[in-house]
Amino acid sequence: MKRPHALLLMVSLAMVTQACFGASRTGLSPLVTELLGRMSLEEKVGQMTQISLELVCKGYPLTREPLEIDPESLRRALLEYHVGSILNVGSSAHTVQRWQELITTIQDVATKETRLGIPVLYGIDAVHGAGYTLGATLFPQHVGMAATWNPDLVHKEGQVTAYEVRACGIPWNFSPVLDIGRQPLWPRLWETFGEDPYLASVMARAYVRGLQGEDNCVNGADRVAACAKHYLGYSFPLTGKDRTPAWIPERMLREYFLPPFQAAVEAGVKTVMVNSSEINGIPIHASPYHLRDLLRGELGFSGVIVSDWADIKNLHERERVAASPKEAVRLAVMAGVDMSMVPLDYSFYDLLLELVREGAVPESRIDEAVGRILQLKEELGLFQDPYPPVENAKRFACAAHRQSALQAAWESITLLKNSGNLLPLSPGVKILVTGPTAHKRSSLNGGWTITWQGDREELYPKDTPTILEAIQAAAGREIVSFAPGVEVNREVDIKAAVAAARKADVVIACLGEDPYCETPGNISELTLPEPQLRLVAALAETKVPVVLVLVEGRPRIITSIADKAKAILMAYLPGAQGGQAVADILFGKVNPSGKLPITYPRACNDLTLYDHKYSENANSFNRYNPLFPFGFGLSYTSFAYRDLVLDKDRMRRGDSLSVSVTIQNTGKRAGKEVVQLYLSDLYASVTPSVRRLKRFAKVELGPGEERTVRFTLREADLSFIGPDNRPVVEPGEFAVRVGDLEKVFVFE
Numbered sequence: 001m002k003r004p005h006a007l008l009l010m011v012s013l014a015m016v017t018q019a020c021f022g023a024s025r026t027g028l029s030p031l032v033t034e035l036l037g038r039m040s041l042e043e044k045v046g047q048m049t050q051i052s053l054e055l056v057c058k059g060y061p062l063t064r065e066p067l068e069i070d071p072e073s074l075r076r077a078l079l080e081y082h083v084g085s086i087l088n089v090g091s092s093a094h095t096v097q098r099w100q101e102l103i104t105t106i107q108d109v110a111t112k113e114t115r116l117g118i119p120v121l122y123g124i125d126a127v128h129g130a131g132y133t134l135g136a137t138l139f140p141q142h143v144g145m146a147a148t149w150n151p152d153l154v155h156k157e158g159q160v161t162a163y164e165v166r167a168c169g170i171p172w173n174f175s176p177v178l179d180i181g182r183q184p185l186w187p188r189l190w191e192t193f194g195e196d197p198y199l200a201s202v203m204a205r206a207y208v209r210g211l212q213g214e215d216n217c218v219n220g221a222d223r224v225a226a227c228a229k230h231y232l233g234y235s236f237p238l239t240g241k242d243r244t245p246a247w248i249p250e251r252m253l254r255e256y257f258l259p260p261f262q263a264a265v266e267a268g269v270k271t272v273m274v275n276s277s278e279i280n281g282i283p284i285h286a287s288p289y290h291l292r293d294l295l296r297g298e299l300g301f302s303g304v305i306v307s308d309w310a311d312i313k314n315l316h317e318r319e320r321v322a323a324s325p326k327e328a329v330r331l332a333v334m335a336g337v338d339m340s341m342v343p344l345d346y347s348f349y350d351l352l353l354e355l356v357r358e359g360a361v362p363e364s365r366i367d368e369a370v371g372r373i374l375q376l377k378e379e380l381g382l383f384q385d386p387y388p389p390v391e392n393a394k395r396f397a398c399a400a401h402r403q404s405a406l407q408a409a410w411e412s413i414t415l416l417k418n419s420g421n422l423l424p425l426s427p428g429v430k431i432l433v434t435g436p437t438a439h440k441r442s443s444l445n446g447g448w449t450i451t452w453q454g455d456r457e458e459l460y461p462k463d464t465p466t467i468l469e470a471i472q473a474a475a476g477r478e479i480v481s482f483a484p485g486v487e488v489n490r491e492v493d494i495k496a497a498v499a500a501a502r503k504a505d506v507v508i509a510c511l512g513e514d515p516y517c518e519t520p521g522n523i524s525e526l527t528l529p530e531p532q533l534r535l536v537a538a539l540a541e542t543k544v545p546v547v548l549v550l551v552e553g554r555p556r557i558i559t560s561i562a563d564k565a566k567a568i569l570m571a572y573l574p575g576a577q578g579g580q581a582v583a584d585i586l587f588g589k590v591n592p593s594g595k596l597p598i599t600y601p602r603a604c605n606d607l608t609l610y611d612h613k614y615s616e617n618a619n620s621f622n623r624y625n626p627l628f629p630f631g632f633g634l635s636y637t638s639f640a641y642r643d644l645v646l647d648k649d650r651m652r653r654g655d656s657l658s659v660s661v662t663i664q665n666t667g668k669r670a671g672k673e674v675v676q677l678y679l680s681d682l683y684a685s686v687t688p689s690v691r692r693l694k695r696f697a698k699v700e701l702g703p704g705e706e707r708t709v710r711f712t713l714r715e716a717d718l719s720f721i722g723p724d725n726r727p728v729v730e731p732g733e734f735a736v737r738v739g740d741l742e743k744v745f746v747f748e
């Protein structure tokens with residue numbers, strides 16, 4: 001096995017037993033303390049500096065493929081600037097072997113040529129599997145994972161991702177996104193676990209544990225450090241445009257946006273990335289309140305806080321709260337940012353050095369940040385062995401991993417409409433496949449896949465089918481025709497698609513979005529682009545039944561065509577196995593069980609969410625009237641609920657309440673149902689929501705089979721953020737709802 005610098009080896013061997021720390025650690029290990037004591041100011045400031053891979057590659061600033069490290073630039077970064085961390089892919093996805101070579105080259109210089117031999121902490125965005133590695137197992141994007149309502153699958157995704165990312169030699173994943181998806185225009189909605197804080201918190205816990213392991217001992221070949229991002233309030237820009245201001249009152253922030261981060265911290269998440277933008281005029285990168293008081297003080301987070309891309313600079317250049325780049329560095333570091341994702345120059349390093357030398361930033365603050373960074377490196381086992389676990393890459397994209405991704409895609413896909421039980425399709429029906437997402441792998445996967453935007457269709461491995469290919473394989477090529485009709489935003493030949501439809505028994509129209517990521521995905525209109533609406537309207541004229549398959553990262557408005565379609569499947573961004581999964585559901589090999597983790601709006605300007613206030617559903621003028629509500633999803637079988645029982649009708653402080661309900665599969669085939677428990681606080685000092693999700697369980701039942709599901713509610717489940725912005729539980733009546741059943745109890 002390749003080994004690091006001899007000097008460090010002596011220290012680290014003595015400290016091997018220190019390598020695995022639990023989430024509750026408070027101090028630094030002896031190794032880190034000893035190392036810190038020997039570091040120069042320059043070496044420390046370098047540790048806080050994170051650069052992007054392309055900066056040390058040949059050809060920079062032009063991207064060259066295939067990517068090659070420039071030894072001179074790498075030495076400059078590591079020997080002159082003492083850089084502690086590198087991120088990103090450089091150009092486009094690499095093979096595992098190439099990643100291993102790149103990481104080895106970097107760690108060779110870091111550990112053998114620098115004075116102290118401190119290994120580099122490499123970080124990557126692997127948000128639905130190792131998306132920057134060719135051939136990786138690619139799960140549905142997180143909005144789809146949330147639609148499974150199955151935390152075990154999210155946990156599995158974490159485990160598979162950790163294994164495949166670590167196989168590349170990368171120990172740090174910038175995932176999960178724990179922003180709450182309450183603004184459907186926002187181009188990162190698909191990176192979230194949807195609109196509900198409870199669902200997102202359950203998924204946050206499952207995913208962090210999947211990446212980091214139950215014991216948070218991340219020193220292993222199948223573990224990586226997670227990064228909860230983007231703390232806090234990033235997902236709710238008023239305009240819906242990425243990286244624009246959010247206005248979020250403190251009560252709302254704590255009620256909706258904070259809980260998933262709290263869940264991640266409780267699960268032991270090792271790192272947190274900061275919201276690129278601002279809340280109420282305060283950029284979070286410059287906010288001691290959010291970073292120190294709330295995150296560290298209240299939530300008790302003790303890991304590394306990393307900036308988002310260029311966002312310290314942005315305090316000067318974009319947000320304009322700092323009159324100079326240097327002031328921006330001072331503000332961010334003093335607010336609590338430990339590592340700067342600079343990432344394309346060394347300005348942070350130079351400016352921070354100046355600030356410390358001038359006394360504007362105390363060295364104690366530098367020690368605090370560097371201590372955390374080194375501690376993380378130690379916990380990740382990098383001092384013991386910073387190299388890729390070559391012999392451990394064997395399970396990369398193995399059949400079992402891919403099966404998990406397929407299972408997740410199956411369970412995510414949500415049947416929204418099925419008039420006259422058109423689906424599942426009978427064998428032998430003649431099919432026209434049409435629409436812009438029918439034959440594109442990039443549309444199934446979305447951003448952060450192969451490239452940042454995910455749009456290099458030609459680079460996608462062809463070993464998993466598009467929707468068209470999967471339908472052809474399932475039905476037989478001879479009875480499946482294809483005429484795309486339109487591109488996402490442009491008509492190609494609607495007439496040809498209509499002519500083909502006339503010869504078919506059923507039309508499968510695959511609609512949606514081309515891949516996008518972050519700000520380039522901004523839109524000013526939520527409605528599905530006009531050419532796609534025209535395509536479906538024209539197809540419907542033929543009277544041949546139309547099935548819509550929506551491949552999209554946010555709920556594009558389809559109201560004008562929803563009535564024209566006989567069936568609608570929401571596929572979200574189902575990942576590499578998505579084509580297969582859609583076909584399996586269309587033909588009934590799999591019974592759909594996904595439920596919407598977001599509200600699907602009926603109209604662009606009516607974006608009321610499921611947990612709205614009573615005034616928002618008060619009369620025929622103000623109604624929660626989405627096209628499909630949060631939590632909705634059909635099955636090829638039917639379920640009935642009965643016997644909702646509470647173990648008491650009066651609950652006192654400190655009590656818990658047991659709730660049971662019986663669910664029966666009343667149809668003819670096996671299926672999975674998500675039992676959802678909602679709580680309504682009927683009267684409260686802060687206007688209560690009509691309902692809030694509090695528990696859920698996914699159960700599988702054979703035809704006729706029934707099961708009694710039990711939940712326990714605790715006092716904290718009855719709480720809300722009160723008038724003084726603190727959680728409070730108030731006496732009064734509460735209603736428990738499961739399915740169409742309701743029971744009221746009193747809290748006294």
Ligand code: BGC
Nearest residue numbers: 088125174229276308309518
């Ligand atoms: C995104 C982050 C991401 C980072 C590194 C930023 O632009 O907002 O989510 O982790 O880039 O790629």
